[in-house]
Amino acid sequence: IRIAVLASGSGTNLQAMLDAVDAGLLRHGTVVLVVSDKHDVPALRRAKQKGITAVALDKKQLKTARFESELLDLLSAYRIDLVVLAGFLTILGGNVVRQYPERILNIHPSLIPSFCGKGYYGRRVHEAALARGVKLSGATVHIVSDEADAGPILAQRALQVQDDDTPESLGKRILETIEWKLLPETVEHYCQLLEHEMNLNTALQAQRY
Numbered sequence: 001i002r003i004a005v006l007a008s009g010s011g012t013n014l015q016a017m018l019d020a021v022d023a024g025l026l027r028h029g030t031v032v033l034v035v036s037d038k039h040d041v042p043a044l045r046r047a048k049q050k051g052i053t054a055v056a057l058d059k060k061q062l063k064t065a066r067f068e069s070e071l072l073d074l075l076s077a078y079r080i081d082l083v084v085l086a087g088f089l090t091i092l093g094g095n096v097v098r099q100y101p102e103r104i105l106n107i108h109p110s111l112i113p114s115f116c117g118k119g120y121y122g123r124r125v126h127e128a129a130l131a132r133g134v135k136l137s138g139a140t141v142h143i144v145s146d147e148a149d150a151g152p153i154l155a156q157r158a159l160q161v162q163d164d165d166t167p168e169s170l171g172k173r174i175l176e177t178i179e180w181k182l183l184p185e186t187v188e189h190y191c192q193l194l195e196h197e198m199n200l201n202t203a204l205q206a207q208r209y
């Protein structure tokens, strides 16, 4: 399964996937393309270090329509089977999502349906969780639909919120103890499913002719 990872920032979830490939934990997929919506972000450097094509499509310069058409061109040029959003701050338009039905996954640092959707990103997610006084938070990997953070949930893991947590400490713990494991694991399972589906389709087609 040929994977494109879309990331806007530090790219530690991307790194976790690359490390999982090296460790043999992610075996049914390979990251062949990394795209960012900003120039010069660590995520792009992490990709280049591994010899993976890394492309910046500057959202501000390109405007939405061109950004999306250039992204779709890249995904098809690299024959991408699965897109993984790992800390990608642009919400993909319906146009992109419709071209890759059930082929785009996202990780969100809360227990969906809490603290998700438009406006809930980065530090704000954890601020909102602490302000509400929840005792559990965590991360969710889900399929992307045309509404932000609303697609089918594939995997979720929780941790205890501590009394002295700040948005930073909570975010860091969720990232390091949950996200770095949950994302590669879920992507591996999903790639296995996609591979079975593709093999089945090939077998069915062969019978028809």
Ligand code: GRF
Pocket: 007, 008, 009, 010, 011, 012, 013, 014, 086, 087, 088, 107, 108, 109, 122, 175, 179
């Ligand atoms: C993660 O918490 C992810 O869930 C969220 O943005 C953060 C990205 O971190 N969507 P990184 O770029 O993978 O280091």
